[in-house]
Amino acid sequence: MNVELSGEGRRFVGADLGGSRTRVVVMDAAGLVIHRAEGEGVNWLTTARSGVPENIERVFARALDGQGRRVAATVIGVAGVLPFEEPPTRAFRQMLLALDVTHDPVVMNDLELLFRSFAGWRSGLAQVAGTGTIAARFSESFLTRTVDGYGPTLGDSGSGYWLGREALRLALREVDGRAPRSGLSQIVLHHLTSLGLIPSSEVCPDHVWGIVNAIDSGPRSVVADLARVVIEAAARLPEAMSLVAGAAAELTGSLSALDPQPHESLVLGGSLLTHDNPLSAAVMSWADQQQLEVTVGRDVALAAAELAAAEIPSRDG
Structure with a gap:
């Protein structure tokens, strides 16, 4: 028997690969977090279908810290893995083998990971709203139906990217x-200037194409990060609050399409819905009106590590 995979030597890995951020947690057999690492995000649908990007492998390498042989189980949630399709287990297996992890990881889309981590084997609803967004219905933890999650061109209505795009x-x-x-446009232009994407926040027609080129040539996260700017301005600027209200209507509309029933579970995840802000408050208010039992999934990577540990029978006795 591999001594490193027995007793207290075992390690359990959970990973939450969102559209903007990747978070990896390594936990020991006692449930204590040994390492955490963060880095850039990934959307499997639009950027990574040919294999795991190098930046994601670097995040895993930092989290594992040379202890790959001690990992007994890994659970990974990935944004952009299409519902009902075969998850990219092989690609992640190859990446982990290079880091001395010898078992097959459990890979699923980020929405499934959210629901299973915080609702177990119950039935109910879940919604992720970060860079992108998707809502779904689950029956005894199995995904049965989805709404939106169609990417920035065709959907993701109410997401961080959607909010940022509307502000732009x-x-x-x-x-x-x-x-x-x-006032909102001035704040948006000042934010782009602070990032070095445009030379001046002055509202001038000559700057139009500089703004367009900066957005077209930059990563999706540049647009999605503007959601934070809009949400922070909502308390004092009516035009910002109007955009936030529109995002809330889109998100709750997706949930309404799933025919929510009183006292059902609703698990919320993603950066827009796991922090106190006007958008999350609006969604929570709607959920209260529907008499839903809400759980907010704030540390999905840790929950994934705990799920990985629960999948491995105890070898200590």
Whole structure:
């Protein structure tokens, strides 16, 4: 028997690969977190279907810290893995083998990981809203139906990318003269200037194509990160609150399409719904009106590590 995979020497890995951030947790047999690592996110649908990107492998390497041979089980949730399709287990197996992890990981989409981690084998609903968004119904933890999650071009309505894109559209309309100037566009342009994407936050028609080129050539996270700017401005700017209200209507509309029933479980995840802000408050208020039992999944990577440990029978007795 491999001594490193017995008793207290075992390690359990949980990973939450979102559209903007990747988080990996390594836990010991006693349930204590040994290592954490974070890095850039990934969307399997749009950027990684040919294999695990190197930046993701580096995050796993930092978390494992050379202890891959001690890992007994791994559970990975990945944004952009299509519901009902075969998960990319082989790609992650190859990546982990290079890090001395010898077992097959359990790989699923991030929504399934969220629900199974926080609702177990119950039936109910789940929604992730971060860079992208998707909602789903589960029957005894098995995914049976989804709404949205179609990516930034066709869907993800109410997501961080959606909010950021709407703010940018408003800013462009103001810059080129189609709309009156507002405080929100000034905040958006100042944010882009602080990132070095445009040279000046001055509202000037000459800057239109500089803004467009900066967004088109940058990662999706640049647009999605503007959601935080919009949400923070919502308390003082009506145009920002209007965008937040629109995002809330999109998210609750997705959940409504799943025909929620009183006293069902609803698990919420993703950066927009796991922090106190006007958007999460609006979704929580809607859920209260529907008499849903809400759980907020704030540390999905840790929950995934705990799920990995629960999948391995105890070898200590």
